Amino acid sequence: MKVCSIGIGLIGGAFALALKEHYAKAEIWGMDSSTTHLQEAVELGIIKGVARMNQITDFDLVVISIPVDAIPAKVNEVLPLLNKNALVIDMGSTKKNICEQVENHPRRNQFLATHPIAGTEFSGPKASLSHLFEGALMIVCEAELTRKDLRKNIFEIFQQMGMQLQLMQAKAHDQHLAYVSHLSHISSFMLGKTVLDLEKDESEIFRLAGSGFASTVRLAKSNPTTWTSIFKENKAEVLKSLRAYQANLSLIEEALNNEDEEAVMQLLNSTSRIREIIK
């Protein structure tokens, strides 16, 4: 199996490592806009070497893990060059736009839209871990539009890596992820900004910060390019969840301002189910 990994950051790198671990004969080549990432990926043995777009026809599988706003153009660039028995998949965190952008492509059935629910706040090939996807949920959108034999092969690969497949419509994916992932990143980035804005003496505050602050602000270490592009691609759903969050913050602000203890207590209690849900 000859694989081309377009984008070898955290996700692309981890997928390549997992492939090598489970398929000794897999030969993985890479492309990346960052020559530093390419060098690192070669040095770390993640990829065998650098591939070129005019060689795409030589590959059985092309894996695209680049900022989501660049994915549709890249998939449309790859599809016409693809060997007729090869598959291209993307691993972006948003799915609706990419699915719409390839909807009418004559080779649509050689594309599969995926999103592994895995990652860390770190980025680049150095952050890649071969076990990142083990036990992770792998969301696959509009799988029915992908050629059956190609779909069967890639599903086997995902399962081999220990992923649990979940089929989902692209729109539902983007709605759900806005709430459970994208909004968390906005709240964390802006919390970090607020504390940095308000505090002059950093060493002071951060000595005073317990583990609570560290966990709420952890996602603020995520890659700004990755996330700017996710927010852009999922604008409508992200804004919807952000406004709902702002409305809840206004409710507690008002309750605190009115010294309405009962209302504050009710607001805090309304999340008690989180205790059972997030163990």
Added chain:
Amino acid sequence: MKVCSIGIGLIGGAFALALKEHYAKAEIWGMDSSTTHLQEAVELGIIKGVARMNQITDFDLVVISIPVDAIPAKVNEVLPLLNKNALVIDMGSTKKNICEQVENHPRRNQFLATHPIAGTEFSGPKASLSHLFEGALMIVCEAELTRKDLRKNIFEIFQQMGMQLQLMQAKAHDQHLAYVSHLSHISSFMLGKTVLDLEKDESEIFRLAGSGFASTVRLAKSNPTTWTSIFKENKAEVLKSLRAYQANLSLIEEALNNEDEEAVMQLLNSTSRIREIIK
């Protein structure tokens, strides 16, 4: 050393356990508004038995770890009953109000205001850990108002438990903690509420939630009574930090709404220092 622990939840319980570990002869008795907590604390061997307010004079050290809005009254109730060589300390998460409330008490010099920067999202004596305070920062406010010999003894105890002492003015403490602790809890509680509000099918979202959501929402598992009382006691500073946070959320909302990628990128980049600060 005979110690009375008023409030034996997570913090009071952990302090009692640490005392027993470092002072084999320490005899610890407890009071708590919850008879369940009292029973648990006795069964878990955290306290020897239940103490009564009319026995306070028998103790060398009284440790108050109850909801912060109840602390000033409790300290003022304990001080007159205290043996003249005994000390009462509180471990509340806010310090300005308690310091003001005891400011002019004739026995002010037998009180010490403290705040251990330690805790978890769990509560009750069952959540107590003897090592909770090991390596933790112990903030001590207005220590100069506490009698020198009593102060010296309790500082030795804190250091024996592995805590790092930091002297601080009460007002500065409350300002700093609003940003690095209280605001994190508000953002986490309201994030949890937003997701629970917006999603009907829970099992669905929470399967889709990665570790990012779990960490931003972790503090929403904290005790609502504890936190309602902290927000009330530190109202002015908490509102100040909350409004600064809301202003930053409005900035990113506006940038997303205007599809101003550069502005979004700038906002996300403004937190990059968090990467160096929170390892």
